[in-house]
Amino acid sequence: MKGSLWLAWRQQRALIVCAVLVLATAAVIAVASRSGMVSSVDSGLFDHCEIGPLYCTGADGMPLRLDVGPLQVLGALNIALPVLLGMFWGAPLLGRDRELGTSRMVLAQGISRAQWFAGRFALAALGTTAVSGLLALLFSWWRQPAADRSYGVFxxxxxxxSGSGPRTVAAALFGLSVGTLAGLLVRRVMSAMALTLLVTAAMTALVEWSHKARLLVPAHSYISAGSQPKPDMGDKWSTGHYGLITASGRxxxxMNCPFPSGRELRECMAQHGYVARFYEANPVSDYWTFQWLDTAVLGGLAVVLIAVTVLLLRRRI
Structure with missing residues (x-):
């Protein structure tokens, strides 16, 4: 290891060590917590619980739940990765040398701008991919005993x-790219970190809103004829939109017929001319649709931001 890559390692090794420590700590907690979850499931305590969003209750009438608190903390950490990596890894990547004025000294040693940027960004991107990918895999492995159960995590x-799958990696690289560009555009590292926080937090909120609004992944309609029981919700993600259908399709x-079943429901449906019932929800298979769309959007934005950074290098440094 020599030249620009050696310099990048020297400047980023503290961050890499911190990332390794975070991974190791998360892995230790995950192994211990997952073992307890598996033991609880194997005890038979949850055998009577069915798939679905409704709580499963014990003999005392209280909801039965596994201890998924630490797992949810890891998921929240994965969602926050774009902000954290962008602020503390991306923003100083170019911004620190710009603020201190050391970038020109480095470039005077015979290292081109392209080499200087490529060495440090490649190392940062590799570290970001490894950290986010391993944390996403750890979350999925940890969740498996309680996946899509009333006592676990749907x-x-x-x-x-948003805290698992390939979109976690794409989001982390997006955060790194935002921070890198901000560090190039803004001379002060603290200002670049603030700008990165604003942009990545806003993008995270926008993506979460698009999920809940089903903006890119429309919900499916599940219809049952007449007053027949509606198809089980199971592990589907309901929009909360339930209703009735007339012969014309309206x-x-x-709430036009607020009866779950029985004679009252049949009489009300006949009175209003309803011939079927429906609800709207996303099936579990849509998990991967959400994942790949997020990955394409966030990964594509990361590529664009890095291209802009490369184009601006000559003017800014």
């Missing part, structure tokens, strides 16, 4: 949908 919960709110 696939559509924010910590699972859809009305469920």
């Amino acid at each position: 696939w559509y919960e924010t910590v699972a949908l 859809r009305d709110d469920v």
Whole structure:
């Protein structure tokens, strides 16, 4: 290891050590917590619980839940990675040398701008990919004993949908790219960190809103003829939109006939001309649709930001 890559390692090794410590700590907690979850499930305490969002209760009438608190903390950490990596790894990547004025001294040693940037960004991107990828895999492995159960964590919960899978890596690289560009554009590192916080937090909030609004992944309609029982919700992600359908296909709110079943429901449906019932939800298979769309959007934005950074290098340094 020599030249620009050696210099990048010297400047980033403290961050890499911190990342390794975070991974090791998370792994130790995950192994211990998952072991307890498996033991609880194997005890038979939850054998009577069915798949679905409704709470499963014990003999005392209280909801039965596994201890998924630490797992949810890891999911929240994974969601926050773009902000953290962008602020503390991306923003100083170019910004520190710009603020201190050492970038020109480095470039005077016969290292081109392209080499200087490529060495440090490649190392940062490799570290970001490794950290985010391993944390996402750790979350998925840890969640498995309690996946999509009333006593565990469903696939559509924010910590699972946005805290696991390939979109976690794409989001982390997006955060790193935002921080890198901010460090190039803003002379002060603290200002670059503040700008990175604003942009990455806003993007994270926008993506979460798009999930809940089903902006890119529309919900499916599940229809049952007449007053027949509706298809089981199971592990689907409901939009909360239930209703009734007329012979002409018009859809009305469920409160027009607020009866779950029985004679009252049949009489009400006949009176209003309703011939079927429906609800809207996303099936568990849509998890991967959400994942790959997020990955494409966030990964594509990361590529664009890095391209802009490369184009601006000559003017800013």
